[in-house]
Amino acid sequence: MPDSNGEIRAAPMEEAGPESRAGQVCRIRLRSGETFPVARNSLLLGSALAQGVNYPHSCRVGTCGRCKTRLVSGRISPRIDFALSPLTNQELKDGYILACQAKVRTDLEIDVKLIVHDVILPRMIAGRITGWERLPGDVIDLRVTLEESLHFAAGQYAALAISGSFVRRSFSFSDAPDPEAPACEVGFLVKHLPDGQFSDWLAREDRRGVPIWLEGPFGQMGLDDEPRDALCVAGGTGLAPVLAIAADRVRRFPGNRVTIIFGVRRAERLFALDRLQALVDMAPDRVRVIPVVSDEPAQTAWSGARGRVTDLLDSDLGIDFSEVSVFACGAPPMVAEVERRLLSLGVSADRFHADKFEPSGA
Numbered sequence: 001m002p003d004s005n006g007e008i009r010a011a012p013m014e015e016a017g018p019e020s021r022a023g024q025v026c027r028i029r030l031r032s033g034e035t036f037p038v039a040r041n042s043l044l045l046g047s048a049l050a051q052g053v054n055y056p057h058s059c060r061v062g063t064c065g066r067c068k069t070r071l072v073s074g075r076i077s078p079r080i081d082f083a084l085s086p087l088t089n090q091e092l093k094d095g096y097i098l099a100c101q102a103k104v105r106t107d108l109e110i111d112v113k114l115i116v117h118d119v120i121l122p123r124m125i126a127g128r129i130t131g132w133e134r135l136p137g138d139v140i141d142l143r144v145t146l147e148e149s150l151h152f153a154a155g156q157y158a159a160l161a162i163s164g165s166f167v168r169r170s171f172s173f174s175d176a177p178d179p180e181a182p183a184c185e186v187g188f189l190v191k192h193l194p195d196g197q198f199s200d201w202l203a204r205e206d207r208r209g210v211p212i213w214l215e216g217p218f219g220q221m222g223l224d225d226e227p228r229d230a231l232c233v234a235g236g237t238g239l240a241p242v243l244a245i246a247a248d249r250v251r252r253f254p255g256n257r258v259t260i261i262f263g264v265r266r267a268e269r270l271f272a273l274d275r276l277q278a279l280v281d282m283a284p285d286r287v288r289v290i291p292v293v294s295d296e297p298a299q300t301a302w303s304g305a306r307g308r309v310t311d312l313l314d315s316d317l318g319i320d321f322s323e324v325s326v327f328a329c330g331a332p333p334m335v336a337e338v339e340r341r342l343l344s345l346g347v348s349a350d351r352f353h354a355d356k357f358e359p360s361g362a
């Protein structure tokens with residue numbers, strides 16, 4: 001729990017070296033014995049990623065809980081109130097912190113399970129908007145051509161910033177990476193939020209030709225490398241990472257099936273149906289797409305599924321829930337509901353991967 005300085009400390013801080021105690025560099029020691037240095041007052045997760053440490057993370061803004069870490073010894077300053085974060089009361093009592101929101105104050109000993117995949121170090125790359133198309137549902141299909149090519153994994157995201165502005169927003173890549181070559185052009189699906197500084201600017205007019213900065217890749221949602229059937233549940237522009245993950249898995253795991261449940265409010269707001277059809281065409285016997293609308297008036301011509309995405313999650317799907325890998329992307333309440341439902345149906349928590357899309361307003 002935070003002390004009167006707002007800091008969280010764990011256990012006696014033993015044997016901080018004179019250099020690290022007096023200086024600006026703190027030493028982070030993992031329970032496994034590995035160590036890495038971090039500049040004092042910098043964020044634990046950001047510093048670890050910048051050095052290529054395979055630290056678990058996704059959102060980097062304190063909402064997903066993927067970076068949770070047990071603080072064994074040392075002091076950090078939380079940037080947000082951890083009591084209002086995804087950490088449970090028990091985890092708070094047990095000394096867990098969120099590494100993405102923890103400023104390092106001293107040497108630390110921490111307990112966190114690093115991921116085993118290679119981490120692609122994020123980079124800042126200049127680019128230009130070369131594709132801009134308005135889709136149904138107030139969504140912009142945005143394409144950016146980069147001055148340098150970029151490696152990323154399906155399910156990852158990047159931060160975009162308008163050149164010369166401080167406005168910066170994160171969006172998931174909507175294409176599967178090419179295994180043969182890094183990408184020079186990347187795509188995103190951006191929902192227009194009237195009070196969203198980036199999306200409102202983007203949606204006002206065709207922005208092709210405008211310079212833009214990209215920083216990334218970030219996140220690890222799609223890094224589930226086991227050849228298993230996949231169930232992808234997307235709400236709104238949560239479809240972007242799902243398109244990438246589904247295409248990537250169809251290509252890499254030829255013996256496995258992918259089911260995509262894509263929810264929006266009204267049938268007229270369904271978008272990117274051509275891209276979903278292209279996925280089905282890649283492997284018609286292995287890819288299934290189920291659009292579902294939650295607020296469609298009864299008298300319309302819509303003949304597909306109605307209700308919430310969770311209404312479709314049952315044994316009628318014909319999925320072995322004890323075996324499937326799940327990727328859920330969309331608004332946090334939807335993702336939380338999907339998680340509750342699927343865990344109760346027998347999905348393993350280890351195979352439930354989520355990306356929660358928090359709208360960023362003005």
Ligand code: FES
Pocket residue numbers: 056057058059060061062063064065066067068098099100101
């Ligand atoms: S809560 Fe830290 S990465 Fe999401």
